[in-house]
Amino acid sequence: MSEPVRGPVREVAIVAFGQSEHVPDSSETSEVEMLMPVLHDVLAQTGLAARDIGFTCSGSSDYLAGRAFSFTMALDGVGAWPPISESHVEMDGAWALYEAWVKLLTGDADTALVYAYGKSSPGDLREVLTRQLDPYYVAPLWPDSVALAALQAQALLDAGLTDARELAGIGARSRGGADTGPGRQVVGPLRTGDCPPVVDGAAAVILAAGDTARRLADRPAWIRGLDHRIEAHGLGVRDLTDSPSTRLAAERAGAFDAPVDTAELHAPFSSQEVVLRRALRLDAPDCAVRVNPSGGALAANPVMAAGLIRLGEAAAAIRRGDAHRALAHATSGPCLQQNLVAVLEGER
Amino acid sequence: MSNAATAKEPVAVVGVGQTKHVAARRDVSIAGLVREAARRALEDAELTWADIEAVVIGKAPDFFEGVMMPELYLADALGAVGKPMLRVHTAGSVGGSTALVAANLVAARVHGTVLTLAFEKQSESNAMWGLSLPVPFQQPLLAGAGGFFAPHVRAYIRRTGAPDTIGSLVAYKDRRNALKNPYAHLHEHDLTLEKVQSSPMLWDPIRYAETCPSSDGACAMVLTDRAGAARAPHPPAWVHGGAMRSEPTLFAGKDFVSPQAGKDCAADVYRQAGITDPRRQIDAVEMYVPFSWYEPMWLENLGFAAEGEGWKLTESGVTALDGDLPVNPSGGVLSTNPIGASGMLRFAEAALQVRGRAGEHQVDGARRALGHAYGGGAQFFSMWLVGSEAPAG
Numbered sequence A: 001m002s003e004p005v006r007g008p009v010r011e012v013a014i015v016a017f018g019q020s021e022h023v024p025d026s027s028e029t030s031e032v033e034m035l036m037p038v039l040h041d042v043l044a045q046t047g048l049a050a051r052d053i054g055f056t057c058s059g060s061s062d063y064l065a066g067r068a069f070s071f072t073m074a075l076d077g078v079g080a081w082p083p084i085s086e087s088h089v090e091m092d093g094a095w096a097l098y099e100a101w102v103k104l105l106t107g108d109a110d111t112a113l114v115y116a117y118g119k120s121s122p123g124d125l126r127e128v129l130t131r132q133l134d135p136y137y138v139a140p141l142w143p144d145s146v147a148l149a150a151l152q153a154q155a156l157l158d159a160g161l162t163d164a165r166e167l168a169g170i171g172a173r174s175r176g177g178a179d180t181g182p183g184r185q186v187v188g189p190l191r192t193g194d195c196p197p198v199v200d201g202a203a204a205v206i207l208a209a210g211d212t213a214r215r216l217a218d219r220p221a222w223i224r225g226l227d228h229r230i231e232a233h234g235l236g237v238r239d240l241t242d243s244p245s246t247r248l249a250a251e252r253a254g255a256f257d258a259p260v261d262t263a264e265l266h267a268p269f270s271s272q273e274v275v276l277r278r279a280l281r282l283d284a285p286d287c288a289v290r291v292n293p294s295g296g297a298l299a300a301n302p303v304m305a306a307g308l309i310r311l312g313e314a315a316a317a318i319r320r321g322d323a324h325r326a327l328a329h330a331t332s333g334p335c336l337q338q339n340l341v342a343v344l345e346g347e348r
Numbered sequence B: 001m002s003n004a005a006t007a008k009e010p011v012a013v014v015g016v017g018q019t020k021h022v023a024a025r026r027d028v029s030i031a032g033l034v035r036e037a038a039r040r041a042l043e044d045a046e047l048t049w050a051d052i053e054a055v056v057i058g059k060a061p062d063f064f065e066g067v068m069m070p071e072l073y074l075a076d077a078l079g080a081v082g083k084p085m086l087r088v089h090t091a092g093s094v095g096g097s098t099a100l101v102a103a104n105l106v107a108a109r110v111h112g113t114v115l116t117l118a119f120e121k122q123s124e125s126n127a128m129w130g131l132s133l134p135v136p137f138q139q140p141l142l143a144g145a146g147g148f149f150a151p152h153v154r155a156y157i158r159r160t161g162a163p164d165t166i167g168s169l170v171a172y173k174d175r176r177n178a179l180k181n182p183y184a185h186l187h188e189h190d191l192t193l194e195k196v197q198s199s200p201m202l203w204d205p206i207r208y209a210e211t212c213p214s215s216d217g218a219c220a221m222v223l224t225d226r227a228g229a230a231r232a233p234h235p236p237a238w239v240h241g242g243a244m245r246s247e248p249t250l251f252a253g254k255d256f257v258s259p260q261a262g263k264d265c266a267a268d269v270y271r272q273a274g275i276t277d278p279r280r281q282i283d284a285v286e287m288y289v290p291f292s293w294y295e296p297m298w299l300e301n302l303g304f305a306a307e308g309e310g311w312k313l314t315e316s317g318v319t320a321l322d323g324d325l326p327v328n329p330s331g332g333v334l335s336t337n338p339i340g341a342s343g344m345l346r347f348a349e350a351a352l353q354v355r356g357r358a359g360e361h362q363v364d365g366a367r368r369a370l371g372h373a374y375g376g377g378a379q380f381f382s383m384w385l386v387g388s389e390a391p392a393g
Helices: A031-046 A071-076 A093-106 A125-132 A145-158 A164-174 A210-216 A244-253 A270-279 A306-320 B030-045 B070-074 B094-107 B144-160 B166-178 B193-197 B226-231 B260-273 B294-301 B310-315 B339-355
Strands: A012-019 A055-059 A086-089 A111-118 A185-187 A201-209 A221-230 A262-264 A325-332 A338-345 B012-018 B054-058 B085-088 B113-121 B201-203 B216-224 B237-246 B284-286 B368-375 B380-387
Touching (some): A012 A093, A012 A210, A031 A111, A055 A071, A055 A093, A071 A086, A086 A093, A086 B237, A093 A111, A093 A221, A093 A306, A093 B094, A111 A306, A145 A270, A164 A270, A201 A210, A201 A306, A221 A306, A221 A325, A221 B085, A244 A338, A306 A325, B012 B226, B012 B339, B030 B070, B030 B216, B054 B070, B054 B094, B054 B339, B094 B237, B094 B339, B094 B380, B144 B294, B166 B193, B166 B294, B166 B310, B216 B226, B216 B339, B237 B339, B260 B294, B284 B339, B294 B310, B339 B368, B339 B380
Parallel strands (some): A055 A111, B054 B085, B054 B113, B284 B368
Antiparallel strands (some): A012 A201, A111 A201, A325 A338, B113 B216, B237 B380, B368 B380
């Protein structure tokens, strides 16, 4: 990219984060019912009411809901009267946060509510995700998401960049040591411990600018940089062992300008954490970064919300005082096609 | 709302491109369709793919083409590889919302030059089917959009006492305007007012000739900052105000004839743009009119006419191409409706008017134009006001 680096013109912070319990099957609960406690939670954390919020943005997917315009029902759960300034991305909520961050940078709003939700349980997620592939040449073959991740894992193994032991270790660490066995093979070389649980869940974040953020939270998690990049769609034209889009987004977000102490990576597969650690330079021998203290997407992967949760978990770590400078990452598309990186900091 | 002292970067539209809209573009893939519009926008701006820093793409539901998150597959076709790419989806207002998200990237100085694009290739699937998937425990809405909106049109007629000829006047006017727009889908050269009035009744009081077609098409714009505008080969359109507003689909007290969200959205745009008398200060309007009666309804909702008076503007010819306040000089949604792109087409046609580049459907001396979009159950609104002069400050 040849464009000059433009710094954010306004300070924006995450001042509240909430998430639902992530469950394998929420058939007793509608999207709105799943979302409302989370929205009430973040509003209560800040003392704001929905009508006080300057901008609202959400992320979700019609294909999970099985119906068009599915986000309109969820919007009713916000209590959207009187009319609100509101938008929606058909992407993970991390990108909804990006849109809200830009809105706050323009100065048109001082606070933003961002939320995301996904219910995978009504369908077969592996089959549903095949519908995001090239509709003419690839999707008709129905290659499922685990099979595509397995291609990526095999490419890493073939390149000697990881081994089965490291992959198993990532799975065990992410799940708090609860699942240390090798597990059943799902799609070779991936075993159950390398794959994310399929769960339903929701998350929400409140953003605020400048002094508003200081008023709403004792220790705001300031967004020092935020960038996202996409790669080619075709797996055949990408080096699956690398993630140049993550590296570029991290550079643009300023992730390499100073060391981070915590990283929340959206790596649904253990092999993808290996790729991300390399792209983000988290593998240096002297590197003391805590990676995914929350357990990451291998512990809970509510599709559409899992990326926003990485940003929320990183902010929560800063707000608790467990972290000072944290990196948060979100991904979208097969084999890490699109990646977002945020750098968050506590007040010095 | 805001106490920010931050001055926004002025945003300029320096490139506009659209496809020739037709019922079915069987000669191109979805990727081919969007690339055609994007290339035309770049050519208008005399820029190359390398000049674009980010891409913001919008469309209506993924079910319409059967591709989940099509931005992933379209990254290559839109030159987005290595760049940020954002996908907006706000129902029928999406084309407008998408342009506003792109404009904010420039206004916030996150990027200098952004490509924004919206599309729909309705022939890949069936929009009626896409909107009618059964959902457990919810009221099925199998009547299509016309069935949903017809009762609200009927309410407007009853409330205002408008004669039942108004809808056909709008349809006839917009379809005649479309003859001057080479990109419009419907070119009905032998259309007469009598033909509109004798066309079959679909959803009383909406007749067949008063409804929008199903189109394949895409629309793209290049947005840039002050420095980019200074280098532009053709006059830019400057964004003087933009806003989105949402309200629930159904709730006690909702006014479907003139939703509060639409009024609030227009008021926000006018405040930003310094508009105090829209009827006199705005020279052209590209309004989202999928069913003809929505012209008089939105004239009131947008503040161009007092409540109950919108139909009088239409009847007296004020909204004709040679009238005092031309509405939909391009032919509008009634002549061209690639759903996901329809809102952006309204925004882009408003920009063409103030750039003086609208060709045969140019409104003489248009200096300020409004682009308007709505979606869902008349619940999502997005609008922008563009001008031939840079905003003050």
